[in-house]
């Protein structure tokens with residue numbers, strides 16, 4: 491018999507990390523896969539669907555400009571309830587720590603639908619950092635029946651919180667599946683940015699610093715300090731190119747464009763689709779980011795990462811010495827970036843390939859664990 495597996499995602503990172511799992515589950519025995527996009531993101535999600543050739547079965551189109559967390563949650567709860575009513579899934583798969591992840595879990599719980607949580611067990615231990623993601627993943631963890639964790643640290647977090655070990659499976663992170671697939675595809679196709687791409691102006695004979703930033707807890711003074719650091723670095727290093735694909739959140743757009751527009755060696759560009767962004771990461775000398783996903787991808791490409799946060803829920807990355815937490819103080823960001831630009835030995839220590847998140851086969855492990863879960867369900871039904 492086929493089990494209906496309903497995959498729910500809504501933002502760029504969820505879609506990137508669920509895409510490889512969707513590719514596997516589409517052809518997996520016993521699985522009838524239904525993909526539901528909540529549309530928490532619109533343009534940035536569309537870029538991912540195109541890059542991976544993913545077709546969604548339902549699009550709930552919830553995004554509104556400058557949406558509030560409560561308004562978004564209300565719309566998600568209502569529309570997901572109706573989507574579950576229509577599909578009647580045997581299990582819902584959610585990813586990570588967004589509002590989509592938590593509300594999709596809550597709506598499934600209310601309908602007695604089992605939940606599988608991909609990228610489960612990440613914790614900083616601080617509800618304010620990142621905000622609201624730390625709450626979203628903890629709340630999702632409370633509701634989930636199956637927890638697919640990227641590393642042993644995450645596994646241990648869940649078991650410490652009382653999750654039965656047999657409900658937890660260490661699988662690696664599907665982001666590595668996505669990254670390696672895309673990197674190999676770009677290499678095979680000898681891929682270059684399209685002629686109309688703003689990245690065409692980048693010079694091969696200059697070093698490039700890649701930046702991303704969008705965390706809500708950095709809004710206001712945090713973003714201001716980060717942007718001032720970038721402005722100072724750009725002045726100090728006129729022969730270094732700074733590339734910042736600016737997230738579409740209006741709060742981020744305003745903070746970044748108001749401080750950093752009109753500088754020769756700072757390239758503020760639109761969010762890049764995954765092929766362009768992987769190309770940028772590969773091409774970068776250093777990456778500055780507050781992103782979760784980029785912290786996982788960059789070490790796999792051997793790129794030093796300075797994380798614009800005080801804490802990380804991914805302690806595994808710190809062990810390799812290729813990722814450093816630098817916070818959001820202007821002086822510290824300028825100092826740490828300058829050191830990497832000026833000191834070849836310091837740079838060499840951080841520019842190493844480090845892969846704590848698995849071998850690129852996390853999706854198959856998740857599918858295999860699901861198969862065992864289906865068998866348990868079937869045995870339980872037979873015994874009832």
Ligand code: UD1
Pocket residue numbers: 501502503530531532533534535553554555556557559562587588589590622623704738739740
């Ligand atoms: C969301 C997630 C965050 C995740 C991030 C990934 C929550 C609360 N936040 O943050 O965990 O790290 O996505 O990028 O779930 N917008 C567009 N087009 C898009 C995407 C966003 O215009 O394609 C604008 C809209 O005005 C929207 C706003 O950005 O209202 C905020 O989007 P939202 O998903 O609420 O928050 P993010 O900051 O993107």
Ligand code: UDP
Pocket residue numbers: 502503506665702704735760761762763764767768780781782783784787
């Ligand atoms: N990313 C992308 N284009 C960009 C910036 C990031 O495709 O312009 C990818 C990046 O490779 C990673 C994911 O988006 O896989 C991270 O998303 P984001 O930083 O928005 O969210 P987070 O990971 O912090 O939740």
